[in-house]
Amino acid sequence: MIRAMIVDDDALVRLGLADLLDGDPDIEVTAQASDGLQAIEQATAHRIDVALVDVRMPRMDGITATTRLRALPHPPRVITLTTFDLDEYVYNALAAGADGFLLKDTDPTEILRAVHLVATGSAMLHPAAARRVIDRYHATDHPRAAAAQNRLERLTPRERDVLTLLAQGDTNADIATRLAMRESTVKAHVSRILATLDVTNRVQAALLARDAGLTL
Structure with a gap:
């Protein structure tokens, strides 16, 4: 059973997401919060596997909340919810440790798929929004590109192959x-890649790969 938390200051959004997630026999909505501070309190009181976190909220926004959630002793995986006009906030949320993001008008079946994927350690990025964020904020001539390329040099050729597809x-x-390859072998490669690059999840590894110009 995947224990989910919904974090959004809009009560109707929380209600809609709760109805959707509770309709999946493998997902249980364990907690809800109306802002980042409540999210930290709920994640501390309950063991949460996946948190769906809005970006703009009062008291503590979703970016700060993501950083705080990922720093907990038992950190939940985070999916950021956003509108298409908040690209800079989304990128910052991914950099803070979110495992992905979805637009709020994403098809319900894709939201359920995202929760399942993220719960298993995979990432879920809305393709169009991901492309827009990366194009705007992650050009390969960015000053951090050289540093990213140096970090990727620590990987073996096979690990670079895996990272390229992951990205x-x-x-x-x-x-x-x-x-x-066997899927278990891929999982082992991904674990080593994350450890070698000193990143917390697949999304950060993918962004680092794009910084280095490994993928377009």
């Missing part, structure tokens, strides 16, 4: 098929 949004199963 394109492929799941472990997709990578295993494309590289003719």
Whole structure:
């Protein structure tokens, strides 16, 4: 059972998401919060697997909340919810440790899929929004590109292959098929990549790869 938390200052949004998630037999809405401070309190009181976190909220916004949630002893994975006009906030949320983000008008089946994917350690980024964020805030001539390239030099050639596909949004199963590997081997490679690059999740590894110009 995936224990989920919904964090949004709009009561109707919380109600709609709760109805959606509770309709999935493998997801339980364990907690709800109307702002970042309540989210920290709820995540401290309950063991949360996946938190869906709005970006703009009173008292503590979703970016700060993501940083605080990821710093907990048992950190939940975070999916940031946003509108298409908040790209800079979304990028900052990903940099803070979010495992992905969705637009609020995302199809309900995709929201459920995102919760399941993120709960297993994968990432879920809305393709159009991800492309827009990366194009605007992660150009390869950014000053951090050289530093990112140096960090990628620590990887083996096979790990770079895995990272390239990971950065394109492929799941472990997709990578295993494309590289003719066992899925368990891919998982082991991903774990080593995260440790070697000193990042907390797949999204941060993907952004680092794009910083270095490994993918477009």
